[in-house]
Structures are given as structure tokens and as C-alpha cells.
Amino acid sequence: DVKVTQSSRYLVKRTGEKVFLECVQDMDHENMFWYRQDPGLGLRLIYFSYDVKMKEKGDIPEGYSVSREKKERFSLILESASTNQTSMYLCASSLSGQGSGELFFGEGSRLTVL
Amino acid sequence: AQKITQTQPGMFVQEKEAVTLDCTYDTSDQSYGLFWYKQPSSGEMIFLIYQGSYDEQNATEGRYSLNFQKARKSANLVISASQLGDSAMYFCAMSYYNNNDMRFGAGTRLTVKP
Numbered sequence: 150d151v152k153v154t155q156s157s158r159y160l161v162k163r164t165g166e167k168v169f170l171e172c173v174q175d176m177d178h179e180n181m182f183w184y185r186q187d188p189g190l191g192l193r194l195i196y197f198s199y200d201v202k203m204k205e206k207g208d209i210p211e212g213y214s215v216s217r218e219k220k221e222r223f224s225l226i227l228e229s230a231s232t233n234q235t236s237m238y239l240c241a242s243s244l245s246g247q248g249s250g251e252l253f254f255g256e257g258s259r260l261t262v263l
Numbered sequence: 264a265q266k267i268t269q270t271q272p273g274m275f276v277q278e279k280e281a282v283t284l285d286c287t288y289d290t291s292d293q294s295y296g297l298f299w300y301k302q303p304s305s306g307e308m309i310f311l312i313y314q315g316s317y318d319e320q321n322a323t324e325g326r327y328s329l330n331f332q333k334a335r336k337s338a339n340l341v342i343s344a345s346q347l348g349d350s351a352m353y354f355c356a357m358s359y360y361n362n363n364d365m366r367f368g369a370g371t372r373l374t375v376k377p
Contacts, residue, residue: 180363189272191354191369194264199363207364208264239308243363250363251298252356254308 152176155240155255162262168227170258172240179245181223182252183207183215186237195238198223199245230262265290265357269368276345277376283330284340284371286355294360297338299329302352302370311353314338316360345375 156171174181180199184192184207194207196215204215212234216224223242227234237259241252266289276282288297299311314322314329322329330339338357342349352372358365 182365184367189369191267191269192356192367194364194366197364205364208366237306241308241365243365245363250296250358250365251310251313252300252308252365253310257306 153240153242153253153255155238155258157258158256160258160260162230162260164231164262166230166262168230168260168262170225170227170238170240170260172223172225172255173221174223174242174253175221176242176244176253177220178242178253179220180243180250181217182241182243183213183223183225184239184241185209186239186257192239195225227260230260232262234260235262236260264364265292265295265359265366267355267357267366267368269355269371271371272369273372273374275374275376276342276349278347279344281341281343282345282373284342284353284355284373286338286340286368288336288338288355288357290336290357290359292359296358296360297329297331298356298358298365299327299338299340300354300356300367301349302354303348304351308354312340342373347375347377349373350375 182197240255
């Protein structure tokens with residue numbers, strides 16, 4: 150069964166802390182994504198990666214960075230967490246190429262920044 | 264980046280009736296794919312249906328069909344014979360063939376009434 154695993158379902162951090170959100174997929178997918186989901190705003194793309202060590206900014210990259218040292222792992226980093234980064238974070242992966250590149254999602258990480 | 268618009272924040276439908284969830288998109292590219300995902304209250308993202316921009320037939324998957332009108336840039340989801348388990352958030356999404364990053368709409372919350 151295909152799987153995208155996010156390391157933490159729930160996190161509570163303090164303003165200014167460095168936060169790591171980890172995501173691992175076991176499907177040998179080239180593409181990996183980080184989204185944040187907020188009510189009324191849907192899923193907004195933070196960063197995506199189409200290959201190891203490659204990354205592309207999405208629509209809301211400010212305040213975030215990413216790391217992809219291995220194909221199966223894509224990490225989202227909040228260098229200095231702020232309260233406006235309280236959100237649900239979703240990791241996803243997909244195959245490259247034309248056609249149906251459906252995303253496979255992790256269960257999400259709900260981050261609260263106090 | 265592509266822009267996806269879902270104009271219905273919430274929809275109600277009677278059990279066993281059909282319902283249409285609206286989605287429009289904005290792009291000048293000709294090669295793209297359109298997707299619908301379902302997110303129940305449990306939070307998981309479930310892929311429902313895919314339509315390629317060059318597909319001549321509307322996509323169908325069981326009780327789900329996608330009403331694709333390319334000239335109008337719309338990709339509405341039709342759910343036939345609604346069931347109580349269809350109550351969920353529904354997201355429309357789009358990606359390009361040569362660039363697999365996917366953008367989502369704000370979502371529509373569907374409630375099926377018994």
C-alpha cells in the first residue's frame with residue numbers, strides 16, 4: 150500500500166522556535182510538495198521538489214525553507230516560527246510525467262505556534 | 264501560476280439527489296490536468312477523478328463525473344445519488360503536463376441531508 154508519512158500529527162511550538170516537519174514517501178515518486186491548509190483558503194503551495202536537491206517556490210514560501218537530500222524525504226523548516234504559521238501542513242508526492250499525476254497525501258501535521 | 268476558483272463555500276443536498284460542485288480555472292496553457300479531491304472530517308485527502316485537457320470525453324468514476332467545458336474553463340464535479348458519506352470538503356485542483364506542481368481551489372463543503 151502506498152504511503153506518505155508525516156512525522157508529527159500535532160505540534161505545539163513557541164514563537165521564535167525552529168520547527169522541522171518531516172515527510173517520507175515509499176513510492177519512489179520524483180515530486181514532493183508541502184501545502185498549508187487554512188479554512189476558506191484551501192490548500193496553498195509552499196514549496197515543491199521535482200528531484201533530489203531541487204526545490205521550487207510555491208505561492209507562499211516566505212518564512213519557510215525546505216530540504217530534499219534523499220528522494221524519499223522532503224522536510225519543511227520554519228526557521229523562526231510565528232503565530233501566523235499556525236496551520237495544518239500537508240505533504241504530498243506524485244510521479245512525474247504527463248497525464249494523471251495525482252497527489253498522494255500524508256495525514257497532515259497540525260502546528261500551533263504560541 | 265494557475266488560478267482555481269470554487270465559488271460555493273458550502274452546499275447542501277438531499278440524500279439520493281445529484282449535486283454539482285463548481286470549479287473554474289484560469290490558464291493560457293493548453294496542456295493540463297484537472298483533479299477533484301475529497302476531504303472528510305477525518306482529514307485525509309482522497310483522489311476522486313481526473314480529466315486531461317485533451318480528453319474528449321468527460322471523465323467518470325462510479326457516482327462521480329466531471330463536466331469539462333474547456334472553452335469556459337470549467338470543470339464541475341457531479342455527484343449522483345448522494346449518500347450521507349459524501350459529506351466532506353471537496354477541492355478542485357489543476358496541474359500542467361510539463362510542470363507537475365498542483366494548485367488547489369478554496370474548497371466547497373458539501374453536506375448531505377437525510
